Amino acid sequence: MTPELYNFILKTADDCFILGHRNSEWTGFGPFMEEDIAFASMAQDKIGHAWLLYKMLDENPTAAETLAFKRAEKDFKCCHFVEQPIGEYDFSLMRHFLFDHADQLRYEMLMNSSFEPLAHFAKKFKGELKYHTMHADTFILQLGNGNEESKARMQSALNFCLPLALGIFEAYEGEQEIIAQNIFAGEKVLQAKWLEKISPIIKDAGLQMPDMASLQAVNGGRHGFHSDYLQPLLKEMREVVDAFPDAKEW
Amino acid sequence: MQSFDPRVNRIKPIEEKTEMNIGEAWEPYEVFHQKKRGDHHIHVGSVHAPNAAQALLFAKEQYGRRQNCVNMWVVKTADVTQFQYDDADIFETAIDKEYREAYGFKVRDKINAYKKANP
Amino acid sequence: MYGNGYTSPEEAAKQKPDPLAGEDLQQLALFEERIAKGEKIEPQDWMPKEYRRQLIRMIEQHAHSEVIGALPEGTWITRAPSFKRKLALIAKVQDEIGHAHLLYNAAETLGKSREAMINDLLSGKSKYSNVFNYPATTWADVTVIGFLIDGAAIVNQVINAKGSYGPYCRALERICYEESFHLKQGHDALVHLAVGTKEQRAMLQDALNRWYRPIIHFFGPSDKASVHGTLLMKWKVKMASNDDMRNQFLDQYVPKIRELGLDFPDPKLNKNAEGIWEFSDPNWDEFFATINGNGPCNAERLAVRRWAEEHGRWVRKALMNPNQKQVLPLS
Numbered sequence: 001m002t003p004e005l006y007n008f009i010l011k012t013a014d015d016c017f018i019l020g021h022r023n024s025e026w027t028g029f030g031p032f033m034e035e036d037i038a039f040a041s042m043a044q045d046k047i048g049h050a051w052l053l054y055k056m057l058d059e060n061p062t063a064a065e066t067l068a069f070k071r072a073e074k075d076f077k078c079c080h081f082v083e084q085p086i087g088e089y090d091f092s093l094m095r096h097f098l099f100d101h102a103d104q105l106r107y108e109m110l111m112n113s114s115f116e117p118l119a120h121f122a123k124k125f126k127g128e129l130k131y132h133t134m135h136a137d138t139f140i141l142q143l144g145n146g147n148e149e150s151k152a153r154m155q156s157a158l159n160f161c162l163p164l165a166l167g168i169f170e171a172y173e174g175e176q177e178i179i180a181q182n183i184f185a186g187e188k189v190l191q192a193k194w195l196e197k198i199s200p201i202i203k204d205a206g207l208q209m210p211d212m213a214s215l216q217a218v219n220g221g222r223h224g225f226h227s228d229y230l231q232p233l234l235k236e237m238r239e240v241v242d243a244f245p246d247a248k249e250w
Numbered sequence: 251m252q253s254f255d256p257r258v259n260r261i262k263p264i265e266e267k268t269e270m271n272i273g274e275a276w277e278p279y280e281v282f283h284q285k286k287r288g289d290h291h292i293h294v295g296s297v298h299a300p301n302a303a304q305a306l307l308f309a310k311e312q313y314g315r316r317q318n319c320v321n322m323w324v325v326k327t328a329d330v331t332q333f334q335y336d337d338a339d340i341f342e343t344a345i346d347k348e349y350r351e352a353y354g355f356k357v358r359d360k361i362n363a364y365k366k367a368n369p
Numbered sequence: 370m371y372g373n374g375y376t377s378p379e380e381a382a383k384q385k386p387d388p389l390a391g392e393d394l395q396q397l398a399l400f401e402e403r404i405a406k407g408e409k410i411e412p413q414d415w416m417p418k419e420y421r422r423q424l425i426r427m428i429e430q431h432a433h434s435e436v437i438g439a440l441p442e443g444t445w446i447t448r449a450p451s452f453k454r455k456l457a458l459i460a461k462v463q464d465e466i467g468h469a470h471l472l473y474n475a476a477e478t479l480g481k482s483r484e485a486m487i488n489d490l491l492s493g494k495s496k497y498s499n500v501f502n503y504p505a506t507t508w509a510d511v512t513v514i515g516f517l518i519d520g521a522a523i524v525n526q527v528i529n530a531k532g533s534y535g536p537y538c539r540a541l542e543r544i545c546y547e548e549s550f551h552l553k554q555g556h557d558a559l560v561h562l563a564v565g566t567k568e569q570r571a572m573l574q575d576a577l578n579r580w581y582r583p584i585i586h587f588f589g590p591s592d593k594a595s596v597h598g599t600l601l602m603k604w605k606v607k608m609a610s611n612d613d614m615r616n617q618f619l620d621q622y623v624p625k626i627r628e629l630g631l632d633f634p635d636p637k638l639n640k641n642a643e644g645i646w647e648f649s650d651p652n653w654d655e656f657f658a659t660i661n662g663n664g665p666c667n668a669e670r671l672a673v674r675r676w677a678e679e680h681g682r683w684v685r686k687a688l689m690n691p692n693q694k695q696v697l698p699l700s
Binding site for chain 3: 021024025027028029030031032033034035036037040041043044047048051064065068069088089090142143146147149150153236237238239240241244246247248249250
């Protein structure tokens with residue numbers, strides 16, 4: 001596997017892994033039992049997607065575990081958006097809406113990838129991702145059009161999230177080669193499609209889209225520069241593994 | 251309060267009395283799932299939801315996350331009309347209605363007798 | 370995950386000397402005849418007030434136990450040590466919430482709203498399984514809960530699934546099916562610790578030591594003298610005595626711990642010649658103190674649930690439909 005392809009798959013996997021981990025924190029804490037169940041399923045889906053992608057990088061059976069549980073923070077390539085703590089449900093829902101539309105579009109584009117294993121996964125993930133955006137859209141539309149409080153909460157969540165969400169599309173090392181080899185059409189193409197997709201939903205939800213040109217993307221993640229939240233997240237996630245350095249299996 | 255759960259240490263658990271107000275649990279919808287094309291939709295339980303679209307989203311994960319499913323219906327519980335169990339006797343019948351069952355019609359003996367008599 | 374209906378002294382005091390006073394005897398005879406024949410009771414059926422009251426109490430306690438039971442195991446949800454364990458634990462805790470959901474619906478068919486049940490949980494008025502008032506202090510606790518507490522719950526739930534109330538039986542059937550996955554994943558994770566490094570094994574033994582007493586408490590104090598021949602047994606609300614269920618559990622599970630060369634911290638734990646498991650006095654005072662709110666985690670469990678309800682309120686309120694009706698789920 002070429003280094004650029006490795007890097008592309010790795011950052012895609014890292015996003016899903018860290019977001020799935022974050023969203024799993026809601027399990028048992030959600031606003032409504034039925035929603036608790038739905039959100040936990042989507043967290044599992046994300047972690048599952050990451051697991052499959054990590055395995056694609058290295059066939060060694062323990063490679064995925066090593067990537068998740070032993071890798072240094074600076075070697076993670078996820079965006080800052082997914083690293084943020086779950087906060088209140090308004091933030092978590094808005095992140096879910098913004099991220100999952102990008103995720104769904106990314107895999108739609110990957111269905112035509114010249115790298116066959118990715119095209120294969122893209123088809124496999126399709127149904128789960130469709131549910132994720134269906135779920136997100138239903139909530140955004142209703143809460144945006146809900147009462148005064150929910151509208152205000154969703155608007156401020158949107159304002160807070162957008163610069164972070166733009167970090168999803170940060171250029172990464174080897175992107176030009178990935179485009180040239182027809183593996184993926186590129187982050188800028190994805191960003192344009194994403195904006196086109198989410199804008200009408202945000203409008204229908206009665207929310208205001210800020211002037212995108214004035215927003216500064218929160219970048220750095222694709223180059224290993226992370227928010228203050230990633231290191232503590234990894235430390236917590238590895239607490240058991242780190243305490244038993246001789247353990248071979250769990 | 252120091253918890254063994256790091257998630258709990260990130261929130262401020264609430265010591266004071268708090269209540270869920272009536273109506274916050276929305277209203278029930280009955281859920282029917284279809285395991286595969288060609289099958290009937292079968293009642294599997296209910297979900298509470300603020301509207302039908304939301305009820306479907308919830309039903310999908312609560313009743314579809316573990317089993318095969320190709321379709322689901324949700325129906326507002328308030329819209330279901332049913333008999334009373336007290337009236338279950340209306341399903342009982344006075345005579346064995348063999349006149350409307352296949353087993354009620356047997357002429358093989360007559361045919362055999364006819365064939366024997368008319369070789 | 371649920372042990373058994375627990376009647377607090379306050380509840381017992383509320384019990385009328387004649388629970389059938391004022392009931393229509395002709396209806397009662399039909400009702401009891403139906404149960405004796407093995408038929409199920411459905412929500413719209415006539416039923417004695419005492420039957421309804423006891424079932425609400427029991428199903429509600431069971432539902433609360435699932436919701437609260439999600440918390441001790443959820444303690445390790447961000448720290449599960451591999452992909453498989455991480456996914457299995459999220460799925461398992463999610464199932465507990467799913468079970469609570471099925472059970473609240475079943476209890477609602479008897480006439481108590483979900484809101485009222487949640488409020489009785491939050492105020493401490495309703496009880497839940499005592500075992501969840503203990504902390505899950507290490508990863509090994511997750512494996513012990515997954516294998517032994519779920520194992521104990523299955524014993525109870527399989528028996529109760531043969532009870533008389535249709536909606537509860539239907540919910541339990543689905544729950545038992547899912548619990549078999551819980552048990553397997555719990556056993557798998559526990560065995561991996563037992564055959565792992567000596568540190569992993571030591572962590573497991575320590576967890577077994579700490580959970581032994583709560584596990585013995587799980588089915589509640591002996592009620593053999595009081596339940597046999599009572600209305601609850603006759604009405605198939607209670608299907609077996611606490612001692613019988615505990616014995617069945619010990620019979621199934623003690624050998625599965627001992628075959629790994631591990632044991633519970635009780636030299637008296639042994640099966641006698643009559644097939645009855647004997648054990649040291651498990652200090653029932655501790656059980657009563659815990660169930661009445663003085664266990665190590667009671668305050669935290671409820672405070673976390675209050676946080677979840679309070680912080681979810683804006684979502685629930687925003688989506689409320691002005692035309693929504695107060696109705697009960699059908700079945």
